[in-house]
């Protein structure tokens with residue numbers, strides 16, 4: 001029996017998470033759900049806290065988390081995302097953010113050249129350090145002489161373990177992305193860890209290195225050449241939104257926040273809370289449902305994961321999907337269409 | 343009379359800079375050139391220095407700089423770019439990096455949807471602070487417990503002056519890009535400076551805000567919706583390579599590193615030294631020549647700048663260009679074709 005903490009969050013989060021949970025339930029596996037519907041922006045605004053320590057302990061006591069999205073236009077504080085999503089990533093040491101981008105149907109590619117549309121890659125994003133550590137401060141706040149500092153921190157432990165993971169999941173090639181020609185201390189550390197890992201890996205996989213600016217360019221020019229991209233927290237954030245767009249937009253992108261050592265994972269669509277379309281029943285549940293498939297695979301239900309992925313692929317191919325993918329179904333109808341294929 | 347320091351640099355830098363200088367010469371303006379051919383990786387490798395203080399003073403004594411590219415596969419030190427290009431940007435306080443992306447011909451767009459191909463935008467990149475300040479250090483170097491730190495620094499002076507510049511050059515709209523939901527000290531400062539600037543600007547221009555991950559996504563989804571994007575040094579680096587790719591690749595992208603207060607500027611193609619194609623005469627000179635046009639405009643030769651831009655547009659439209667743009671000309675032939683239109 002596996003227990004799944006469910007945090008739907010804000011905006012379209014609850015709408016898409018509902019379909020993901022329904023998909024998991026339809027599989028009749030031995031899963032137990034612990035619903036934390038109250039961890040959201042509404043509570044942050046009224047009670048000044050979104051996730052209490054008790055909530056956090058409930059999450060930690062589970063085997064994994066199914067997460068929706070955080071973000072609300074009424075919340076101006078930069079603390080909110082930090083205290084929910086980033087707290088979970090950092091305190092549970094979910095050091096890998098595994099973000100696959102797979103083109104489900106040729107019509108979803110924004111690219112002109114048919115030979116370059118076929119995307120099947122994974123961005124492996126370091127998920128616990130870099131610019132996201134939350135270390136820094138402000139001098140002379142609010143004066144004309146204000147100075148704001150945010151520390152980017154990279155450790156050998158953090159960099160080498162995420163590179164090792166990238167080598168483990170790669171099928172053909174690993175490309176390391178940094179900006180060591182400008183941001184030197186972290187850059188040098190990434191390059192050294194990279195050299196060691198490539199030497200250790202031998203010739204099994206092709207390896208390459210790109211500066212992040214060149215990587216953004218190459219991903220638009222020809223994403224079909226990539227297999228696994230490994231990079232830091234900030235570049236991984238940016239490049240994985242870019243790759244999501246190359247396979248049909250944010251509606252389809254799934255992600256797994258993993259600690260490969262403990263086996264704990266948090267699974268969430270890459271999209272945000274999308275307040276502009278929340279409550280209209282038009283949000284695409286595919287990102288959330290494919291995240292549930294990643295959850296299944298990580299918890300030992302590999303066949304069920306594959307079944308969900310195939311159900312998603314066949315409904316999307318047949319146009320039984322939401323408007324962003326060229327269909328005309330609502331969130332709930334799209335979820336139901338996928339479950340009908342299981 | 344205006345004096346132009348010329349630093350061709352490495353790889354394809356000398357090849358494309360030669361065409362840019364020839365273009366400027368063909369205009370028979372009152373320009374004087376000071377050639378610093380020796381500021382390059384070869385000298386770094388033999389003498390341990392690429393740009394001496396004397397070189398730097400020669401540059402400073404000029405009115406502006408025409409720059410090629412820095413970077414060489416034999417140089418593994420992360421110091422090299424810092425001591426040449428980044429030193430010039432930081433010490434000459436060239437706080438604006440102005441990077442236009444204009445689609446010269448519809449065939450150059452990588453996008454499938456004809457309605458979204460029409461890109462005419464400018465990335466205004468903060469060019470003196472952020473992650474590029476070079477402040478940081480390493481603890482326990484080379485041990486398993488190594489910690490590398492790089493400080494991102496944003497100042498009210500730095501942020502507000504680049505936002506002001508963005509408002510001055512915008513025609514329709516300004517979009518501010520940050521990551522204030524995760525990188526909080528600098529993020530909050532950017533947001534405050536942004537609120538003040540939008541209040542001051544009134545309703546003349548449309549304004550919007552995007553997180554950097556969403557900006558990367560929107561730029562692939564529909565770049566035609568953007569006018570001016572203003573952002574920090576690191577995000578500007580990444581997004582401007584992305585936008586270059588949306589208008590035909592690195593071969594066409596030009597940039598101006600400016601201090602709008604002193605009038606000093608450094609003009610360079612966005613592309614790097616491209617060692618893989620250096621010496622073959624196939625590099626595209628358009629990025630360098632359009633950078634020379636930006637130089638002309640900044641130095642008071644607006645009509646000449648427009649003439650160069652039109653000559654580039656008409657040769658590219660006619661297919662008289664290098665292979666990356668669908669033509670079959672060499673670097674030199676492409677340069678000559680452009681000069682023939684002047």
Ligand SMILES: CC(C)[C@H](C(=O)O)[C@@H](O)C(=O)O
Pocket residue numbers: 181182213412423427428579612
């Ligand atoms: C060479 C490198 C340090 C530089 C930068 O990142 O600024 C380059 O990529 C650019 O964009 O001009």
Ligand SMILES: CC(C)[C@H](C(=O)O)[C@@H](O)C(=O)O
Pocket residue numbers: 070081085086237270523524555
């Ligand atoms: C909400 C935000 C802090 C988060 C991030 O940047 O990590 C999101 O964009 C993501 O990619 O999961």
